[in-house]
Amino acid sequence: MKIGELTETIAQQKKLWAGLNDPEGLMGEVDAALFGIPYDGGVSFRGGAAKGPQSVREITYTIAKTTEHLESFEGFRIRDLGDFYGGDRNRVFEDVRNLVETLIKKNQFFTMIGGDHSTTIPVLQGIDRAVGEEFGIIHIDAHLDLCDKMDGDSLSHGSTQRRALELDHISGMENLMFLGIRSIEDQEYDFLKDQNPSIITAYRMNQMGIKKVLEQVHEQMKNYKQIYVTIDIDALDPGFAAGTGTPQFGGLNSRQMLDLLMGIFELPILGFDVVEIAPELDPAKTASFAGRKIITECFGHHWRKTRGDKVLAKDRLHDRK
Structure with a gap:
């Protein structure tokens, strides 16, 4: 297993993430730690998400240090730790758990880039090890990922939140909120018959409007x-x-996604991930560019919240309405 094995020179690494990457930044002192898990062995259909982390990184050199709201986050410091590699999934996932546990204990906000959605499982398990109380999970996806197993694999990309329900600090379905859903497996349907899940489908989100959705999320x-x-x-x-490996027609549009995330980040978010980007399935790399935008906008939201609106006022060209 390797982590921190970015192929770029130190000078090149400093140019990553709009030049905000600090290769020597200390955990607990930078504004965001970031790492990739280039693994897609948990897929049930098309692979390719293992190339997601690098496909996003390589389009961060020339972007501006600004959000779509015309705000600067010039002082935001990122420590890109590199990627977890290794042929043994159990070893890689254990190393991810250990890292995430350390980050949480240092009160370090972080971002993970997958990989298929199974890579979220060890992240959640690492959080569970570190926290001393119940925590919440917001799952934005076309799929519920509540399968106990897919193709006999309990760590599949369709089992992410089923494994979350087994965590010590997740007492039940009330800890989870599912947004954008528009597909359900037979086993998930059977499982949910006796549950009371908080699900807002993509259809309902479109009917309600993002403002109402956010009220329900909060x-x-x-x-x-x-x-x-x-x-x-x-x-x-x-x-x-x-x-992406399992696209589903009828999903969120880009405006809905960005507005949704802006409202979600008013909550106490300790970290987030973006998964299932499979660049070779789309020559235009639309998913990679979407993932980059999502990540940098979330950085901006975190920066705004932690630094305070008054501090940022001087860096905003136009006030938000």
Whole structure:
């Protein structure tokens, strides 16, 4: 297993993420730690998400240090730790758990880039090891990922939140909120018959409008002091992110996704991930560009919240309405 094995020179690494990457930044002192898990052995259909982390990184050299709201986050410091590699999934996932546990204990906000959605499993397990109380999970996806197993694999990309329900600090379905859903497996349907899940499908989100959706999200998550957000790129309609293994027609548009994330980041978010970007399934790399935008906008939201609106006022060209 290797982590931190970025192939770029130190000078090149400093240019990553709009030049905000600090290769020597200390955990607990930088604004965001970031790492990739280039693994797609948990897929049930098309692979390719193992190339997601690098496909996103390589388009971060020339972007501006600004959000879509014309705000600068010039002082935001990122420590890109590199990627987890290794042929043994159990070893890689254990190393991910250990890293995430360390980050949480250092109160370090972080971002993970997958990999298929199974890579979120060890991240959630690492959070569970570190926290001393219940936490919330917001799952933005076309799929519920509540299968016990897929093709006999309990660590499949369709089992992410089923494994979350087994964590010590997740007491039940009330800790989870599912957004953008528009597909359900037979075993998930049977499992949910006796449950009371908080699901807002893509159809309902479109009917309700993002403002109403956010009101429901905030109400559901109001009692948690720590919340993790996992974003499967296929939550977006394939017209906005074609490069993913299991695209589902009828998803969120880009405006809905960005507005949704802005409202979610008003909550106490301890970290987030973006998974299932498979660049070779789309020559235009729309999913990679969508993933990059999602990540940098979330950085901006975190920066705004932690630094305070007054501090940022001087860096905003136009006030938000």
